[in-house]
Amino acid sequence: MSDDHSAAGTPINTAAMTAFGREHDDVAPASRRKVISWAMWDWALQPFNTVILTFVWIALYLTSRMFLDPDVRASGLLADGSYMNCNKSEYLGSAYCSGLTDLSEWWGWANFAAGIVILLLAPVLGQQADARGNKKKWVIGATIGVALLQFALFFVEADPKFFWFGAFAVAIAAVISEIGNVSYYAMLSEVSTPKNVGRISGLGWGLGYIGGVVALIVCIPVLFLIGQDKPLAFKLVAVICAVWTIVFSIPLFRNVPESPAYASSEKVGFFRSYVVLAKNIGKLFRDNRPTFWFMLSAAVYRDGLAGVFAFGAVLAAQGFGFSFLEVIVFGLAANLVAGVSTLLAGRIDDAIGPRRLIVIALSGLVVMAFIVFALKDYGTIVFWICGLLLCAFVGPTQAASRSLLTRLAPPSQQGEIFGLYATTGRVASFLSPLAWSLFLAWFGGIVYGVLGIGLILLIGLVLLLFVRFPKDVGV
Structure with missing residues (x-):
């Protein structure tokens, strides 16, 4: 995956990808x-x-x-007077x-x-x-x-x-x-x-x-x-x-x-x-190859991000023994941490570029996922710390991905490309559930599911690292 010349020898059209910058450089901020x-x-x-x-x-x-x-x-x-606990065999x-x-x-x-x-x-x-x-x-x-x-x-x-x-x-x-x-x-x-x-x-x-x-x-x-x-x-x-x-x-x-x-x-x-x-x-693939490959890599790691929230509460309750109230409190804390980190990360995005921010955040997510598993025997404190750190990296990754695509997409195709962005996210939406279920089936413990989520995030990160973006779009 790169922005090298196409098979026909036609160079990638980087002009289309810098259109956002050209049309906004001389326009006053909103x-x-x-x-x-x-x-x-x-x-x-x-x-x-x-x-x-x-x-x-x-x-x-x-x-x-x-x-x-x-x-x-x-x-x-x-x-x-209580009801059956369906987690019991x-x-x-x-x-x-x-x-x-x-x-x-x-x-x-x-x-x-x-x-x-x-x-x-x-x-x-x-x-x-x-x-x-x-x-x-x-x-x-x-x-x-x-x-x-x-x-x-x-x-x-x-x-x-x-x-x-x-x-x-x-x-x-x-x-x-x-x-x-x-x-x-x-x-x-x-x-x-x-x-x-x-x-x-x-x-x-x-x-x-x-x-x-x-x-x-x-x-x-x-x-x-x-x-x-x-x-x-x-x-x-x-x-x-x-x-x-x-x-x-x-x-x-x-x-x-x-x-x-x-x-x-x-x-x-x-x-x-x-x-x-x-x-x-087809034209996007031929003329705007980096955007095409970015959306492919994003489809994978965005599904991993979705898996963090989709299975986080399940992991907390069943894997680490959180009570109903603890799960709710964790949900509140998770959203608050994600929100604050995202607001702070927006400034980092403008300073270092969205691609670097995504790489840093995805790396943090992968590391925290594997730490949660490695230190699982230490109990709920591990999930509280590492789980909230996971949430701190999710928001910045999402926001920086939107920022990066905005910079790459020509202004006249913003709606269509964001439609494709929504589509690719759905196309890969089976990956995290599949990895989660397979790891549980193979290893027989719910905490192993976090390894499945970490694996999807790691694959998405590796795919992103292979995407070569033009230097003149500021990503």
């Missing part, structure tokens, strides 16, 4: 209000990611015993534990379906937004769609009959959110310059993480006051997230102007966009 308004969309959408998808609504409600058949749920009740295979496994599997299939839709739609809709100059409209539409679907979760009763309604409502919201992200990411080049793109990208990611912390703090009292076993608590949490999404998106709606249409982006019908997309992928 106003502080515009920058903060753009970044607030990360804050606005974060409760959906943190509260609905990760820590609360899916994990504690939709895939909980509340959605089991009443007879199956009753079969899991023990004489002392004596309960494996029971109707109760099998039912919980089915719920998690079904949610996985709904999430898989969402990933396929994103794979098919994201890059094409990005190309349409570039050509028609309506990125902001897509962001507004996505915001409204995600908010309405979160409101719809209020009507998901704790009954097996409502499971698929809840699962697909969340999955469709995830699709809409990802499509909104394509245009939102592509707007980064319009509120930044080459000198501050890293800082502004980091500001968005940092506000997102901190927003997740605040959203959890707001929602957790509702769960404890009403009761974790009361469906009303989770219904109200969904409403809180919906209201949050609308309210905190208003600054972007009011203060960030609509993006211009790019004359070089071909205006075609929806289905014709797939033909244009295929041609542009």
Whole structure:
């Protein structure tokens, strides 16, 4: 993987890759209000990611015993009033534990379906937004769609009959959110310059993480006051997230102007966009080889980053014996650490370049993953320290990746390339779950799963090291 000459002998077109810099070098930086308004969309959408998808609504409600058949749920009740612990071998295979496994599997299939839709739609809709100059409209539409679907979760009763309604409502919201992200990411080049793109990208990611912390703090009292076993608590949490999404998106709606249409982006019908997309992928490979290979390497290590959060809570609870409350507290701390580190890393990005920052952060992630395993016998203190350090490296890697791609992508293809970026992230989304499961199956202990995540991150890092970027794009 390099930016060497193509097979036909045509040199790589570095002019396209420096377009971002050329078009912004003589442009005054965006106003502080515009920058903060753009970044607030990360804050606005974060409760959906943190509260609905990760820590609360899916994990504690939709895939909980509340959605089991009443007879199956009753079969899991023990004489002392507690329910079976499905981590214990004596309960494996029971109707109760099998039912919980089915719920998690079904949610996985709904999430898989969402990933396929994103794979098919994201890059094409990005190309349409570039050509028609309506990125902001897509962001507004996505915001409204995600908010309405979160409101719809209020009507998901704790009954097996409502499971698929809840699962697909969340999955469709995830699709809409990802499509909104394509245009939102592509707007980064319009509120930044080459000198501050890293800082502004980091500001968005940092506000997102901190927003997740605040959203959890707001929602957790509702769960404890009403009761974790009361469906009303989770219904109200969904409403809180919906209201949050609308309210905190208003600054972007009011203060960030609509993006211009790019004359070089071909205006075609929806289905014709797939033909244009295929041609542009081929052109990207021929003329912008570093961007092509970067997106490939990023697809691998971004899936490793996703695995850190996807399996972190499982590792804490089952591998290191964290209680429910400890897992929640760890989630709060993890988002706070990731948010602060991302805000600080934005300035480092502008100073040393996003590629160096990604390499440093990925190296830290790999080292911490293997230290967690090596020192596992020392108990929870190892996970608290190394787990939070892992989170400290995740945000900077994400933000710097967005910054790097913004520098590489020609302005007229920002939406389309960020659509491809979203697509490639989904294409590799099976790697971390596969590595996690294989390491558990081979070695028979849940702590071994962290080695699988570390391996994926290491592969992504190695792939990135082989990508050669032109020196004149400041990466």
